[in-house]
Amino acid sequence: MQNCTFGQIGHDGRVTVERVGAELVAVVTAVAAGRPVVLTADEGRHLPFGPLRTEHHSMQAGLHAWVEHQTGHRLGYVEQLYTFADPARATTGGRVVSISYLGLTNAVGDRPGKAWRDWYSFFPWEDQRHDRPGEGLVREAIEPRLGAWVGQGDGTAEREARRLRADVCFGLGERAWSPELVLQRYELLYEAGLIPESPMASADLVVPGEAMAGDHRRILSTGLARLRAKIQYHPVVFELMPESFTLGQLQATVEALAGQALHKQNFRRLVTQQELVEPTGETHGETGGRPARMYRFRRAVLDERQVAGTKLPRTR
Amino acid sequence: MQNCTFGQIGHDGRVTVERVGAELVAVVTAVAAGRPVVLTADEGRHLPFGPLRTEHHSMQAGLHAWVEHQTGHRLGYVEQLYTFADPARATTGGRVVSISYLGLTNAVGDRPGKAWRDWYSFFPWEDQRHDRPGEGLVREAIEPRLGAWVGQGDGTAEREARRLRADVCFGLGERAWSPELVLQRYELLYEAGLIPESPMASADLVVPGEAMAGDHRRILSTGLARLRAKIQYHPVVFELMPESFTLGQLQATVEALAGQALHKQNFRRLVTQQELVEPTGETHGETGGRPARMYRFRRAVLDERQVAGTKLPRTR
DNA sequence: ATCCTTATGCTTGTGTTGAGCATAGATACG
DNA sequence: CGTATCTATGCTCAACACAAGCATAAGGAT
Known part of the structure; x- marks a missing residue:
C-alpha cells in the first residue's frame, strides 16, 4: 500500500481529508x-x-x-x-x-x-510619480519611523539586519526603489507596528493609508506586486486599455501601475520596436498639443511569443 | 449590510462557506x-x-x-x-x-x-542538453505527430493557429526553444492526444515518457516550469548545491534544470560578476584536469537585493 | 506672432551579452 | 620525459539594449 500522505491514512487505505x-x-x-x-x-x-x-x-x-x-x-x-x-x-x-x-x-x-x-x-507610499528624489512620503514619514524601529533592535547584528532590510525595501541610502516590492514593504511596516492592522501598532506612529479588514490589505499588496512584476515581461497592460489609445495614454497607465514616471521617448521606442501595437490611422487631439496617433494592441503577439512585455525604462 | 460575496449570504450576514x-x-x-x-x-x-x-x-x-x-x-x-x-x-x-x-x-x-x-x-523531451540542433526526440517523435494534429484542424484558420502554437511551444521553424514552457508543452501534447493521460490518446501515437495518476504529471510540469523561470532571476539554485562546490558543478546543476547546455565562460562571468559566490580557498581535483576552485554561496545576497538571479547565457 | 504644450524622431554614450581565443594546471600514455 | 588530452580560468571583441538628452513637428492660448 502506498504511504504518501502528510498525515495518517485510514484502515481502508483511503486518505482522510479534513474538510475546510x-x-x-x-x-x-x-x-x-x-x-x-x-x-x-x-x-x-x-x-x-x-x-x-x-x-x-x-x-x-x-x-x-x-x-x-x-x-x-x-x-x-x-x-x-x-x-x-x-x-x-x-x-x-x-x-x-x-x-x-x-x-x-x-x-x-x-x-x-x-x-x-x-x-x-491604501498604499500612499507606493505612488512616487510626482515625488522628487529626496522628498515625498517615504522620506518624510516612513524613513524616520523605520529609523526608530532599526534602533530598537537587540544588539548590533539585529540592528544591522533591520537597517539593511529597510534600505532594500524602501530604496534608502544609495539603493534604488524597486516598484515590485509592494508586499515586502507592507510586511515590513506591519512588523514595525506602523500599520493599523498590526498588533504592535501604536496609533500615533501609524503611517498614512486606509486599513482593511483581516488580511485583505495584505492580499491587495500581493496583487499589486504581481501586477507590477508582470507588466515587465508580459503584455497585460493592454487588458486595462480601451480598444484604441494613444501612446501617451498607454504610458500614463503603466506609470499609474508602476507608481513611477517613465522616460517618454524610450517608452515609445520600446513599445513600437517590439511591435506590440499597430496604428489605427486615426488621431486624438484633445490634449492641447500636437495630436497623437491612435494605436490598438496587436493581439497576435500573445500567440506569437510567450514572452513579450512592457519593460520599464527608468525614471522621468 | 455588505453585499460582497460570490454567492449568497445567510440571514445573520455571515457568509455560508461550502466545506471542501x-x-x-x-x-x-x-x-x-x-x-x-x-x-x-x-x-x-x-x-x-x-x-x-x-x-x-x-x-x-x-x-x-x-x-x-x-x-x-x-x-x-x-x-x-x-x-x-x-x-x-x-x-x-x-x-x-x-x-x-x-x-x-x-x-x-x-x-x-x-x-x-x-x-x-516523465518529460524526456525537456532534456536537450545532449541534442544537436535538428536532432533529438522533438524532431524525431514529436514534430511529425504534431504535424498530423495540425493537419486535422477544421479550416485554414484553425490549422494556422495550431501550427503557430506547435512552433512556439517546441521551437519549431525558426523559433527558439524556451525552456520555461514546460507546462504549455505538456498541455499541447495532452490536447493532441499524445500523452497516455489524455482522453484522446491512441496508444500507438503516444510520446515517450512515464505517466502519473490523475493530474500529477501536470502539477509536476508546473513545478519544473516555475523552477526554470525562477533560476533566471532569483538565486534558488544554491538550495540544490552542497555547502561548497566548483563552478563546473554549479553549471552542471543549472544545465540539469534548464535542460540546455550553457556557454561555460559566460556562465562563470555571470556568477562571479554578480558576487553570488566567494572562494573557500580549497580546490577540487577529481576530474582529471586542472583542479577547480571551490566556492560557497554568499547567503548575504538574499538580504542585500531582492532581485538577483542566475541568468542563462545562451547555448553551448 | 510668440509661447506653451504634447507628440515624435534621432543621436550618443554606456553597459550587457554572445562567442571565441588563449593560457594554466592537472592526468594518461607512449 | 614528452606529448596528447582534459578541465579550469582569464581576456577580448563585436553586437545589441538601454538611459539620457537634443531636436523638430503640430496643435492651442494669449
Whole structure:
C-alpha cells in the first residue's frame, strides 16, 4: 500500500481529508483617468470575496462570471495569486482556505455596495510619480519611523539586519526603489507596528493609508506586486486599455501601475520596436498639443511569443 | 449590510462557506550527479500528497515538517505553486482543493515507499542538453505527430493557429526553444492526444515518457516550469548545491534544470560578476584536469537585493 | 506672432551579452 | 620525459539594449 500522505491514512487505505471552508477573494483592478483603482466592498474595508460554490465549473470561471455580473464589464485577464490558510481561524475549528485572484478589466462600472478605490489610498507610499528624489512620503514619514524601529533592535547584528532590510525595501541610502516590492514593504511596516492592522501598532506612529479588514490589505499588496512584476515581461497592460489609445495614454497607465514616471521617448521606442501595437490611422487631439496617433494592441503577439512585455525604462 | 460575496449570504450576514476537502501536493526536487530528480510515491505513479491537518501551524510549515521527516533532509526552499479545484471530483459531492508546493533540497535520502525519479523520465523531451540542433526526440517523435494534429484542424484558420502554437511551444521553424514552457508543452501534447493521460490518446501515437495518476504529471510540469523561470532571476539554485562546490558543478546543476547546455565562460562571468559566490580557498581535483576552485554561496545576497538571479547565457 | 504644450524622431554614450581565443594546471600514455 | 588530452580560468571583441538628452513637428492660448 502506498504511504504518501502528510498525515495518517485510514484502515481502508483511503486518505482522510479534513474538510475546510473555501473562499475566493478577488483583486480586480482597472485604470481610470490615470488612477489605478481596485474593486472593494463594505466602504473599502473588504476586497470582494465569497464562498467557492459547487456550481462553479472552475474557480476561474466562477470569478469571471461573478465579476462580470457585478460590474457589467468583461474581465480581460484572470490569474491566481495565492492561497492562504488563515491560522487565526485554524484553531477555532472552522479553518478557512482563501484562494485569491487577480483580475484586470478596462472599464469601471458601478454597482451599489461596490466601489472602485484608488490603490494609493491604501498604499500612499507606493505612488512616487510626482515625488522628487529626496522628498515625498517615504522620506518624510516612513524613513524616520523605520529609523526608530532599526534602533530598537537587540544588539548590533539585529540592528544591522533591520537597517539593511529597510534600505532594500524602501530604496534608502544609495539603493534604488524597486516598484515590485509592494508586499515586502507592507510586511515590513506591519512588523514595525506602523500599520493599523498590526498588533504592535501604536496609533500615533501609524503611517498614512486606509486599513482593511483581516488580511485583505495584505492580499491587495500581493496583487499589486504581481501586477507590477508582470507588466515587465508580459503584455497585460493592454487588458486595462480601451480598444484604441494613444501612446501617451498607454504610458500614463503603466506609470499609474508602476507608481513611477517613465522616460517618454524610450517608452515609445520600446513599445513600437517590439511591435506590440499597430496604428489605427486615426488621431486624438484633445490634449492641447500636437495630436497623437491612435494605436490598438496587436493581439497576435500573445500567440506569437510567450514572452513579450512592457519593460520599464527608468525614471522621468 | 455588505453585499460582497460570490454567492449568497445567510440571514445573520455571515457568509455560508461550502466545506471542501483540502490536500497538499509536493513537488520536491534535488539534483544528484547532474540528474534532476523529484520525490515520488507509489512506484512513481504519484507525487507525495496528503491532507491539510489542523495541527499544521501553516501550510508551509506542514510541508517542511513532513518532507524533513520523510527524507531526513532539510528543505532549503518552499514556494507555493498553484491551487487546483479538481472539476472531476466537484460533481460527485466531495470536492477537493489541491494546494501544490515546490520544495528544494540538496541531498537525497531514501525512505521506503518513496523514490527519487529523474525529471526527464516523465518529460524526456525537456532534456536537450545532449541534442544537436535538428536532432533529438522533438524532431524525431514529436514534430511529425504534431504535424498530423495540425493537419486535422477544421479550416485554414484553425490549422494556422495550431501550427503557430506547435512552433512556439517546441521551437519549431525558426523559433527558439524556451525552456520555461514546460507546462504549455505538456498541455499541447495532452490536447493532441499524445500523452497516455489524455482522453484522446491512441496508444500507438503516444510520446515517450512515464505517466502519473490523475493530474500529477501536470502539477509536476508546473513545478519544473516555475523552477526554470525562477533560476533566471532569483538565486534558488544554491538550495540544490552542497555547502561548497566548483563552478563546473554549479553549471552542471543549472544545465540539469534548464535542460540546455550553457556557454561555460559566460556562465562563470555571470556568477562571479554578480558576487553570488566567494572562494573557500580549497580546490577540487577529481576530474582529471586542472583542479577547480571551490566556492560557497554568499547567503548575504538574499538580504542585500531582492532581485538577483542566475541568468542563462545562451547555448553551448 | 510668440509661447506653451504634447507628440515624435534621432543621436550618443554606456553597459550587457554572445562567442571565441588563449593560457594554466592537472592526468594518461607512449 | 614528452606529448596528447582534459578541465579550469582569464581576456577580448563585436553586437545589441538601454538611459539620457537634443531636436523638430503640430496643435492651442494669449
